[in-house]
Amino acid sequence: MNPLEYLKKNEKESLEQLKDFLRIPSISAQSQHAGDIRTCAKWVADFLTKTGFKAEVCETGGHPAVVGEYHVSDKVPTVLIYGHYDVQPVDPLNLWKTAPFEPIEEGGFLIARGSTDDKGQLFTHMKAAEAYMKTEGKLPCNVKYLIEGEEEAGVDNLTGFIQKNAKRLAADVVLVSDGSQYGRDLPAINFGLRGIAFVEIKLTGPDRDLHSGSYGGAVANPIIMLCKMMASLHDENNRVTIPGFYDNTYKATQWERDQYAKLPFDAEQYRASTGAPKLWGETGYTPIERTWIRPTLECNGITGGYQGEGNKTIIPSWASAKITMRLVPNMKPAEICDKIEAHLKKICPDTMKFEIVKHAGATPVQVPTEGPWLAAAARAIKTGFGREPFFTKEGGSIPVVETFKTVLGIDTLLVGYGQQDDNAHSPNERFSIKDFQRGCLTSAALLDELSKVKL
Numbered sequence: 039m040n041p042l043e044y045l046k047k048n049e050k051e052s053l054e055q056l057k058d059f060l061r062i063p064s065i066s067a068q069s070q071h072a073g074d075i076r077t078c079a080k081w082v083a084d085f086l087t088k089t090g091f092k093a094e095v096c097e098t099g100g101h102p103a104v105v106g107e108y109h110v111s112d113k114v115p116t117v118l119i120y121g122h123y124d125v126q127p128v129d130p131l132n133l134w135k136t137a138p139f140e141p142i143e144e145g146g147f148l149i150a151r152g153s154t155d156d157k158g159q160l161f162t163h164m165k166a167a168e169a170y171m172k173t174e175g176k177l178p179c180n181v182k183y184l185i186e187g188e189e190e191a192g193v194d195n196l197t198g199f200i201q202k203n204a205k206r207l208a209a210d211v212v213l214v215s216d217g218s219q220y221g222r223d224l225p226a227i228n229f230g231l232r233g234i235a236f237v238e239i240k241l242t243g244p245d246r247d248l249h250s251g252s253y254g255g256a257v258a259n260p261i262i263m264l265c266k267m268m269a270s271l272h273d274e275n276n277r278v279t280i281p282g283f284y285d286n287t288y289k290a291t292q293w294e295r296d297q298y299a300k301l302p303f304d305a306e307q308y309r310a311s312t313g314a315p316k317l318w319g320e321t322g323y324t325p326i327e328r329t330w331i332r333p334t335l336e337c338n339g340i341t342g343g344y345q346g347e348g349n350k351t352i353i354p355s356w357a358s359a360k361i362t363m364r365l366v367p368n369m370k371p372a373e374i375c376d377k378i379e380a381h382l383k384k385i386c387p388d389t390m391k392f393e394i395v396k397h398a399g400a401t402p403v404q405v406p407t408e409g410p411w412l413a414a415a416a417r418a419i420k421t422g423f424g425r426e427p428f429f430t431k432e433g434g435s436i437p438v439v440e441t442f443k444t445v446l447g448i449d450t451l452l453v454g455y456g457q458q459d460d461n462a463h464s465p466n467e468r469f470s471i472k473d474f475q476r477g478c479l480t481s482a483a484l485l486d487e488l489s490k491v492k493l
């Protein structure tokens with residue numbers, strides 16, 4: 039029996055084991071579940087130990103992380119598999135049709151908190167390794183697991199843990215299954231995330247709100263000055279006007295743009311889902327390209343002056359705005375912050391005092407399209423799902439993926455087995471049992487395909 043046959047033969051058992059995993063209410067955000075978190079970490083570590091890994095529950099300063107290691111040879115690649123065993127809170131409980139931590143099968147889905155995010159997806163990788171051990175007695179490549187317990191908690195002890203354990207976690211590529219396919223039966227490999235840079239600016243005119251009758255016409259209005267500045271940040275082609283903003287930014291290859299053109303995408307449906315009267319964006323790019331491969335600038339909030347009931351006839355003392363910029367490869371958050379600072383200072387009228395606060399951002403990441411990893415992952419998906427995957431990117435950023443790149447220097451393959459409508463973070467979270475099974479096969483095939491990559 040080979041590993042794939044083993045997984046097919048043991049589908050029922052795998053599902054029952056996943057249910058055990060799901061029964062542990064490992065809610066990381068709620069302190070009354072701290073004990074459940076520990077129980078869950080131990081469950082994961084015990085499973086890996088039984089499989090043949092050197093596994094350990096590691097302290098991070100917050101909820102523990104589980105690290106598992108299996109070394110077969112220095113001649114084959116090392117894969118780092120990341121996932122999280124913690125889950126979101128279950129409130130509002132009255133909207134659940136079943137008890138969140140009593141998994142049930144219904145209509146081809148497994149319903150439980152954590153079923154898709156991320157226990158179900160993570161477990162495919164644990165079963166994949168087990169299938170090799172049970173059939174071939176060893177793994178085809180070196181495998182390390184980093185399975186954290188704080189992904190949903192909004193705190194970050196993991197970055198420090200990765201920094202401290204950089205040597206132990208060293209690998210050639212990272213594998214993450216904690217997301218969605220492109221659509222139903224449309225598996226995809228996400229190979230890039232945009233970065234982000236964030237600034238807040240404030241314009242101050244008079245040292246207090248002034249009477250608009252007595253002073254109006256003689257003193258500049260900070261809100262109007264700020265709006266003029268904000269409005270000038272895009273040109274008639276909706277390109278950002280900050281000098282140097284696009285300097286040596288990554289240019290998507292024709293291959294890449296061809297991949298996006300192949301994606302089933304209905305612009306009208308997409309527009310309708312936003313509720314906006316019309317789509318918008320940089321001339322020369324499709325909506326997918328505008329959100330995945332082009333850098334952008336948004337004003338997230340603008341404030342100043344009187345916003346209470348009725349009238350207050352003033353020239354406000356100040357106005358402020360929050361601005362974020364989404365970045366594509368080769369753009370550095372700190373440099374972009376410096377560029378926008380220089381530009382805004384230059385265009386700020388001399389009737390205003392200008393202040394800016396620059397926040398730390400996130401660096402964009404991308405798996406090289408010409409490297410071996412994407413092709414290997416694509417073959418694995420073909421094996422597991424019976425069809426070629428789509429290649430996608432994501433407009434937002436995932437902090438841990440950036441950490442893997444900046445701290446460990448390794449690229450991350452995001453191979454999500456879930457669906458957008460799996461109700462992750464919502465009541466009645468679910469995971470298609472078929473996707474779980476295809477995920478197990480894909481995860482196993484991935485280990486084999488990645489083992490063949492020549493370093």
Ligand SMILES: [Zn+2]
Nearest residue numbers: 155156189216
């Ligand atoms: Zn998740």
